[in-house]
Amino acid sequence: MKRAIFPGSFDPFTVGHESIVLRGLDIFDEIVVAVGVNADKRCMFSTERRVEFIETVFADRPQVSVSTYEGLTVDFAKEIGCSHILRGLRTSADFEFERAIAQVNRQMTGIDTVFLLTTPEHTPINSTIVRDILRHGGDASLFLPQRIRGLVRW
Numbered sequence: 001m002k003r004a005i006f007p008g009s010f011d012p013f014t015v016g017h018e019s020i021v022l023r024g025l026d027i028f029d030e031i032v033v034a035v036g037v038n039a040d041k042r043c044m045f046s047t048e049r050r051v052e053f054i055e056t057v058f059a060d061r062p063q064v065s066v067s068t069y070e071g072l073t074v075d076f077a078k079e080i081g082c083s084h085i086l087r088g089l090r091t092s093a094d095f096e097f098e099r100a101i102a103q104v105n106r107q108m109t110g111i112d113t114v115f116l117l118t119t120p121e122h123t124p125i126n127s128t129i130v131r132d133i134l135r136h137g138g139d140a141s142l143f144l145p146q147r148i149r150g151l152v153r154w
């Protein structure tokens with residue numbers, strides 16, 4: 001059984017994130033969406049709410065679970081029995097950033113990272129833009145998974 005971890009801040013979870021998880025299920029039997037908790041990073045939504053959003057999105061998919069973690073992603077991946085890290089790639093900037101981390105992770109632990117290229121319609125979407133829209137009272141529903149459109153409010 002192949003189990004992957006999909007780590008991120010998910011502040012908040014977007015249709016881009018959802019798409020990577022759903023496509024990841026064609027490759028992996030189980031995916032753990034892991035919300036990284038970083039005391040130095042100020043988030044718009046609390047860890048609990050970010051977890052609640054993701055659990056709601058995948059309520060009908062028992063192959064997807066949600067966890068929180070602190071510290072190194074590879075340490076947590078090993079702890080919960082994940083052989084792979086799943087990440088999305090939007091741009092060449094994403095690639096350059098992710099490349100070094102993935103190579104170091106593999107060197108340290110043997111855990112490989114699997115990258116899925118974003119679908120064209122999701123390439124411009126990121127959580128920062130969604131937060132800006134919400135902060136200014138705009139309608140971000142186009143960028144939020146259908147099940148949490150009414151839930152993600154600022």
Ligand code: ADP
Binds near residue numbers: 011126
């Ligand atoms: P991080 O802070 O670790 O980058 P994010 O929550 O921003 O966390 O993203 C988590 C993962 O989701 C990353 O692999 C990122 O590349 C991917 N991702 C973010 N936005 C999109 C998108 N619009 N389409 C596909 N993948 C995305």
